[in-house]
Amino acid sequence: MFYSVKKPFPENFLWGASTSAYQVEGAADLDGKGPSIQDLHKPEHISDFSVASDHYHRYKEDVALMKELGLKAYRFSISWSRVFPEGAGKVNEAGLEFYKNLIDELLSAGIEPCVTLYHFDLPLALHENGGWGNRETIDAFERYARLMFETFKGKVKYWLTINEQNIMINHPNAMYPGRVPSQKELYQHNHHMFVASARATAALREIDPEAKIGPAPNIIAVYPKSSLPEDIIAADNWEAIRDWLYLDMAAYGRYNSLAKAYLEEKGYFPEIEEGDMELLAANTADYLGINYYSTATVSAAKNDGHDRAPRNGDQQTMVGEEGVFRAEENPALKATEFGWKIDPVGLRTTLRRVYDRYHLPLLITENGIGGKEEIEADGKVHDRYRIEYLRVHFEQARLALQDGVDLMGYCPWAFIDLVSTHQGYQKRYGFVHVDRGEKDLRTMNRIKKDSFDWYQNLIRENGANL
Ligand code: BGP
DSSP states (O other): OOOOOOOOTTTTTTEEEEHHHHHOOOOOOOOOOOGGGGGGOOOOSOOSSSSSTTTHHHHHHHHHHHHHHHHHHEEEEEEEHHSSTTSSSSOOHHHHHHHHHHHHHHHHOEEEEEEEEEEEBHHHHHHHHGGSSTTTTHHHHHHHHHHHHHHHHTOOOOOEEEOHHHHHHHGGTOOOSOOOOHHHHHHHHHHHHHHHHHHHHHHHHHOOTTTEOOOOBBBEEEEHHHSSSHHHHOOOOOOOHIIIIIHHHHHHHOOOOOHHHHHHHHHHOOOOOHHHHHHHHHHHHSSSEOOOOOOOEEEEOOOOOOOOOSSSTTTOOOOETTTEEEOOOOOOOOOOOOOOOHHHHHHOOOOOOOOHHOOOOEEEEEEEOOOOOOTTTTTTOOHEEEEEEEHHHHHEEEEEEEETTTTTOOOBBOOOOOTTTBBBSSSSSOSEEEEEOOSOOTTTOOOEHHHHHHHHHHHTTTTTOO
8 A cells, every 4th residue: 555644653663673692692601501402503614602792791882882772672582591500490590690680781771671581592401301392391481481570570561482483393403403303293392382471471460460471483474476376375374384373372372273274184283281272362462573584485385296394494495395385486576695585565564464363562573684794994894785674674664554553663683793593603684793703703892883873863763764
């Protein structure tokens, strides 16, 4: 729809930025932190997570930069195993102290903390005890969530339960050290994560009823390759399995009917214990976090032996699945240097579709572009391509607001360069550059990129000149 007059961003819009604990903090085994599954990941050619961007030691300097940038919100995650080194049991006070200091620092800078409880870094001890396949992990998650809510009551108003549960299920290779579980096992894990989120939601309502909580899945509009009715069915299939399965549970506390039919047909439908569905229905989300990077395009499955479950690769790598859909190229879209399709209008479509289905406030918890970057001869980082990417995406977010979507805020990924899940520091996302190589730590100095100045200005003007 075309609008003749631009509607401004709301005055209280949460102009934010994101990170996650294991990708930014470093200090992987300091001050009593226990290992998470991510700490086992020691790739040969790219950085591991032991130092990352050293945010653990430099958080004051980083928050000062956030303040200078003008952020209204900072979305980050707590490392579960920094607080509970074994995932359950004894609390590590020194680890908790770090988050108390960080949150106080943010509040005194006037920045709203939006806190994710679990972002890909399951405590190793829980993993070794069966991980999400074991219902004891649900109990451990609830205990951890309770401690966080009690500790930060009145300070943290926005909680996020689990980051990209749908990516952990659809692209499990980076999330499971050692053996990757079968599809059947993965959907059992998925169910347990749903139950864990509902238990945390119930706990928050009891402990700090003023605070809000929701999930942060990776949600994208799925396009049919053509107007062939079979392609439309395939797009519906993949959208239900990839998106609505997660959001229907968060918003309505029930299994999406099409996703359920798929799970039953494949023999993947999980075991559900008595009381689970009641708990899920009674503890739905207050708002929905949305991580958005791109859209997907699909056609009808050909069932010719080529299609297989999209288990490997990163979040944007799809192949298809026999009888369900086949992934297709979208020739209308350009791609980043890492091959992710760039689709700003797709962000508007995604927000409209999600809001139409759920009528819950939405927060963009991630969106951004990763690229190779170096400090140039003038000592600066000129990331024009990031400014262009974000400008067109923010424009579409503004249009979605004008379309009637209740969009609370927008947190680009990432505030600062951090370890990318598959490409380390070769793929940088930040407004702030970190002077380090893959293995070579250099000065670790923070350098404001051109996009920092651009975003600072956008926030100052409350998006008026987009
Ligand atoms: C999301 C994750 C983030 C982040 C981002 C970019 O899937 O929630 O943790 O890594 O994508 O992805 P990548 O690092 O693979 O480029």
